[in-house]
Amino acid sequence: MKKLFCFITALIISPTLSSQNESDVLRLSMTDNLSTARVTSLGGSFSSLGGNSGSILSNPATLASYRTNEFSASLSISNDEVESNYLNNRNNYDRLKINFQNISYVQSIPTQNNDGWNRLNYSFTYNRRTDLNRKFSVGGYNNESSRSNVFFNNAQGVVIDDLESSSDYLAYMTYLIDTLNATDNYISSVENIGQNQQSIINEYGSIDDFDISIGSSYQDFIFLGASISFSSIDYTYQSRYLEDQFDIDQDLNNWTFNENLYVDGFGMNFKLGSIIKPAHFVRLGLAYHSRTYFDIEEFYETSMSTYFNNGDNFYNDNVHITSPYKINTPSKTIASLAVVIAKKGLLTFDLENIDYSKANISSDYHSGFQQANNNITSYYTKTNNKKIGLEWKVKDFSLRSGYSVFGDPFRNNINYLKRDYISAGVGFQRNAYFFDFALVNLISSTKYVIYDDPTIANSSQTVDLESSRMSFIFSCSYKF
Numbered sequence: 378m379k380k381l382f383c384f385i386t387a388l389i390i391s392p393t394l395s396s397q398n399e400s401d402v403l404r405l406s407m408t409d410n411l412s413t414a415r416v417t418s419l420g421g422s423f424s425s426l427g428g429n430s431g432s433i434l435s436n437p438a439t440l441a442s443y444r445t446n447e448f449s450a451s452l453s454i455s456n457d458e459v460e461s462n463y464l465n466n467r468n469n470y471d472r473l474k475i476n477f478q479n480i481s482y483v484q485s486i487p488t489q490n491n492d493g494w495n496r497l498n499y500s501f502t503y504n505r506r507t508d509l510n511r512k513f514s515v516g517g518y519n520n521e522s523s524r525s526n527v528f529f530n531n532a533q534g535v536v537i538d539d540l541e542s543s544s545d546y547l548a549y550m551t552y553l554i555d556t557l558n559a560t561d562n563y564i565s566s567v568e569n570i571g572q573n574q575q576s577i578i579n580e581y582g583s584i585d586d587f588d589i590s591i592g593s594s595y596q597d598f599i600f601l602g603a604s605i606s607f608s609s610i611d612y613t614y615q616s617r618y619l620e621d622q623f624d625i626d627q628d629l630n631n632w633t634f635n636e637n638l639y640v641d642g643f644g645m646n647f648k649l650g651s652i653i654k655p656a657h658f659v660r661l662g663l664a665y666h667s668r669t670y671f672d673i674e675e676f677y678e679t680s681m682s683t684y685f686n687n688g689d690n691f692y693n694d695n696v697h698i699t700s701p702y703k704i705n706t707p708s709k710t711i712a713s714l715a716v717v718i719a720k721k722g723l724l725t726f727d728l729e730n731i732d733y734s735k736a737n738i739s740s741d742y743h744s745g746f747q748q749a750n751n752n753i754t755s756y757y758t759k760t761n762n763k764k765i766g767l768e769w770k771v772k773d774f775s776l777r778s779g780y781s782v783f784g785d786p787f788r789n790n791i792n793y794l795k796r797d798y799i800s801a802g803v804g805f806q807r808n809a810y811f812f813d814f815a816l817v818n819l820i821s822s823t824k825y826v827i828y829d830d831p832t833i834a835n836s837s838q839t840v841d842l843e844s845s846r847m848s849f850i851f852s853c854s855y856k857f
Contacts, residue, residue: 397675397702399752402736403786405584405610405642405671406706408506410764410781410798413451413479414813414852418802419766420779422727424713425652425662427600430481430502430854433590435711435727436664437602438650440498440592443485449811449854453478455846457510462841463827464517464574472512476583478850479504493596500590507584508846509612515827515840516575522830522838523620524574524634525567529554530831532563543695544634547681550693553632566632566683571624576827582612582640588648600652608669610642618827632683642704644671662713668735669706675699700742707735718769727764733757733786756791760784766800775804777815796821802850811854819846 410421416431423432427442430449458471481502488496528548532540537560540546548554549563557564585608592602614636621631650664680694709731716724734757738746766779783796802815825840 397699397738397746398749399738399756402704402706402738402749402753403733403757404509404612405507405669405704406731406733406736407783407786407794408584409508410783410796410819411453411478411508411817411848411850412504413449414802414815414850415775415777415804417817417848417850418777418779418800418813418815419723419725419768420727420764420781420798420800422713422725422764422766422779422781423715424650424664424711424727425660425715426723426725430483430500431479431504433481433483433500433502433592433602433604434504434586434588436650436652436662436713437588437590437592437604437648438600438652438662438664440483440500440590440602441496441594441600441652443483443498443592444496445485445856447481447483447854447856449479449481449852450477451479451850451852452476453505453848453850455508455848457512458845458847459511459513460843461513461515461825462843463515463839464519466515466517468514468516470512470514472510474510476505477503479852494593495596496593498592500588500592502586502588502590504586504588505583506586506608509580509582509584511580511844512578513825513840513842514575514577516573518572519574519838520571520624521835522833523567523570523572524618524828524830524838525553525565525620525632526830526832527828529563529565534561536561543677543679543697547634547679547693547695551632551681551683551691552685552689553629553681553683566627566629566685567620567623568627568629569623569625572620573622574827575619575621577615577617578825579615580613582610585609585611590648598654600654602648602650604648606646606648606669608642608644608646608671610640610644610671610673612638612640614638614640626686628685628687630684630686633681635680637678639676640673641675642671642673644669644706646670658717660713660715660717662711662715664711664713666709666711668708671704671706672701673704674701700740702738702740702742702746704738705736707732722767722769725764725766725768727762727781729762729764730759731762731786732759734759734788756788757786758788760786773806775806777802777804792824794821794823809856811852811856813850813852813854815848815850815852817848817850819848820844
């Protein structure tokens, strides 16, 4: 009866969930290196050249080089493979997916004036900015820690009605923890540490951009452009966690904890770009991307189950819709250089500068993000993304290759998230039709914390993740 009364009370008074943190900000601040097949095969380094809609995304001034109208579409087929290492146990997951990577329309309008500005171009471009899909599993025997310690430690000294409704309260209602002598003193049903742990993490979604851009050129020497970008977030996080096979017999047989997070958001930013052509074979570019200002809403649900050896089993769940909040991702500057080689080839370089410590999170409804913003400043740093590409034309065919390295956003080796993109491709032109193919492999490694156990010295229960994403992109363009 006591727990039934507490359950009814929790339905009426539910603590505010503050799950948003610096990890959420980083997830939305990082971008992929994929657009059209031509730009992707050159390592994404196309910010001082034109004639391809993928370049407009990085530098809107490249739009000014168009002399014809164009429609293009790009399809991406990707295979993700993630290898996890937890407690010296390795697991592999791979997943295949297909999506539209890029769709664009470019309109070129010649001008009749004699002041040197010879055309005004505009474009509409859709591009998948960030692919948020990932799946991995972990499992192993842990003789030092149980995740139940997290709920047990959090609950100590907290009266039942004030327990965190999405986690600690579920542990109480399913008898994973229970009160002892007082309403704020708890015991744990995990009497002896030493058990099997299993978890499956499944993430779905993407950040998609829609750009409206304009560009103009002065005597084919100076090229200027600007864009306004609208971004949408659709992200789902699912976690399934289990502990069972305890070393020493006890009343508890096994328990599970499940989490589902659904995120929707909308954002805006602007881009400015310029290119100069000091010689007929050289292009120099500079672009600025403002912060992206996101407004975000979340729906968060959790559930917990316990199974006891005497046949008893208990289940409880919680649903929470968070107050809307805002994330501002960091701005970005891009310097670029392209060299045209005897009208047969191209050599391109891009250098991007991003300061992840300048991101922030806030809300109009409460002020509970100060710690997250302090962590952003302390954990993240300024980094550079370096890109290089080479293209060589043989009759109607173009052969391409590229490489890019995206710098680690973490300060002082807190974690590690450098990303390497290795790419190659081929292009074919027939009259006004262009067909491009790209193959790019993303390689990255990082650490993922399953949970932090405050009762032991080495609190972080960490998974080492090695990821590889092989993407095939096909683009078709028609100029008219």
